Amino acid sequence: MRNAPTDPGPLIPRNRAAHPVAYDPDYKTSVSRSPKWPLLSMESTITEETGPVFGHGLLGPLDNNLILNFTQGEAPAVGERIRVHGRVLDETGRPVPNTLVEIWQANAGGRYRHIKDTYFAPLDPNFGGCGRTITDDDGAYEFMTIRPGAYPWPNRANDWRPMHIHYSIFGSGFGQRLISQMYFQGDPLIDLCPIAHTIKDRGQLDRLVAPLDMAGSRPMDYLAYQFDIVLRGRRQTMFENKPEGM
Amino acid sequence: MTQTLRRLTETPSQTAGPYVHIGCIPTFAGNPGIYPEDLGLRAIEDGALGEPITITGAVYDGTGWALRDAMLESWQADAAGLYPGQPGADPNVNGFCRFAADKDSGDYALSTIKPGRTRLRDGREQAPHIAVWITARGINIGLLTRIYFDDEDNSADPVLSRIEQRPRADTLIARKTGEGRYRFDIRLQGDNETVFLDM
Numbered sequence: 001m002r003n004a005p006t007d008p009g010p011l012i013p014r015n016r017a018a019h020p021v022a023y024d025p026d027y028k029t030s031v032s033r034s035p036k037w038p039l040l041s042m043e044s045t046i047t048e049e050t051g052p053v054f055g056h057g058l059l060g061p062l063d064n065n066l067i068l069n070f071t072q073g074e075a076p077a078v079g080e081r082i083r084v085h086g087r088v089l090d091e092t093g094r095p096v097p098n099t100l101v102e103i104w105q106a107n108a109g110g111r112y113r114h115i116k117d118t119y120f121a122p123l124d125p126n127f128g129g130c131g132r133t134i135t136d137d138d139g140a141y142e143f144m145t146i147r148p149g150a151y152p153w154p155n156r157a158n159d160w161r162p163m164h165i166h167y168s169i170f171g172s173g174f175g176q177r178l179i180s181q182m183y184f185q186g187d188p189l190i191d192l193c194p195i196a197h198t199i200k201d202r203g204q205l206d207r208l209v210a211p212l213d214m215a216g217s218r219p220m221d222y223l224a225y226q227f228d229i230v231l232r233g234r235r236q237t238m239f240e241n242k243p244e245g246m
Numbered sequence: 247m248t249q250t251l252r253r254l255t256e257t258p259s260q261t262a263g264p265y266v267h268i269g270c271i272p273t274f275a276g277n278p279g280i281y282p283e284d285l286g287l288r289a290i291e292d293g294a295l296g297e298p299i300t301i302t303g304a305v306y307d308g309t310g311w312a313l314r315d316a317m318l319e320s321w322q323a324d325a326a327g328l329y330p331g332q333p334g335a336d337p338n339v340n341g342f343c344r345f346a347a348d349k350d351s352g353d354y355a356l357s358t359i360k361p362g363r364t365r366l367r368d369g370r371e372q373a374p375h376i377a378v379w380i381t382a383r384g385i386n387i388g389l390l391t392r393i394y395f396d397d398e399d400n401s402a403d404p405v406l407s408r409i410e411q412r413p414r415a416d417t418l419i420a421r422k423t424g425e426g427r428y429r430f431d432i433r434l435q436g437d438n439e440t441v442f443l444d445m
């Protein structure tokens with residue numbers, strides 16, 4: 001018996017070696033917030049294979065434009081104008097269409113519009129620092145924003161975060177949920193950042209570094225960076241039957 | 247030599263950091279007006295079928311301190327055990343909710359309906375449960391767990407049954423504290439560390 005057409009298939013087990021370690025004393029906050037017990041590993045169930053669906057009707061016209069969305073188009077944010085775009089795929093190479101992508105970031109001076117950010121770089125009155133969009137049928141997405149500034153943070157005596165944009169991606173199942181960060185090609189602070197280096201596989205860390213994309217930029221307007229994202233895939237096979245003997 | 251396997255590797259996670267609220271729940275973070283409202287404000291809409299419940303709790307670090315900066319997400323079935331999107335699911339159950347620890351007390355609250363039993367491909371039933379995903383500064387990859395209920399029959403649940411150390415299964419069970427009220431605390435580390443899932 002084939003799966004019903006509505007069965008999207010079990011999730012491929014997560015390759016934990018592709019991810020950061022939970023406990024890393026160089027990132028001091030992780031010391032008291034990392035579980036010591038191993039995770040309980042099991043095949044996904046309907047709970048992880050299903051997830052919320054957000055329609056394009058959710059979006060306002062400026063939701064993916066961080067230069068304009070805080071003032072609803074009244075006045076542009078200060079900073080170097082950039083376009084960030086890419087595709088969301090899964091581990092089998094299939095596009096992930098119609099999935100919500102949310103981003104947040106510091107302003108051009110490295111300051112967040114957040115009550116707990118006490119860095120003395122000035123707030124930009126025209127910049128909120130968040131945006132969202134939904135991937136198209138091809139899994140593609142794009143944002144207009146300004147290049148975020150690097151900023152210092154209390155960890156070791158003189159730690160600075162490289163320029164980065166925080167990403168939150170849903171996928172089609174709750175078990176695909178992912179939060180990550182995009183870095184910028186050529187930023188020397190990446191090599192010094194203890195948060196970036198919670199990822200111990202350098203090849204995996206490099207996948208968070210977006211290359212400059214001159215072909216995707218617009219002359220006399222903005223530079224572009226390309227950031228592709230891969231979510232967990234699903235096992236899809238005609239042999240996806242009940243276990244033998246059941 | 248062999249052919250090259252046509253597989254991609256998942257993008258690595260990074261911590262949500264201390265400012266996850268401005269990206270995911272900007273109105274809660276004090277930045278209203280960018281979106282009409284924050285995403286995932288309500289797990290259910292008026293008219294959802296089932297028993298209304300409120301679950302409160304906190305997320306504790308290894309020192310016993312309640313996190314003030316955690317953001318949580320929940321995903322659940324309707325009272326009949328159907329997830330949103332499945333044929334016949336209750337249209338008033340959103341299933342998804344996003345909520346945060348209180349910045350002063352660290353307590354969170356989730357108001358919803360109690361979910362029904364759901365079924366695996368092999369026919370086994372899962373006891374009523376709500377999936378919860380926890381992110382915060384210092385958490386490098388989001389932590390997945392489940393809320394079960396102490397007034398339900400959990401004896402045959404396939405996930406709880408897989409926990410070898412039986413006392414640890416209790417970390418996934420919310421305690422009833424009153425009519426429609428439950429307490430569910432999450433301990434990231436230390437005594438009674440919550441069971442986190444890799445599914």
Ligand SMILES: [Fe+3]
Nearest residue numbers: 161164166263
């Ligand atoms: Fe940041």
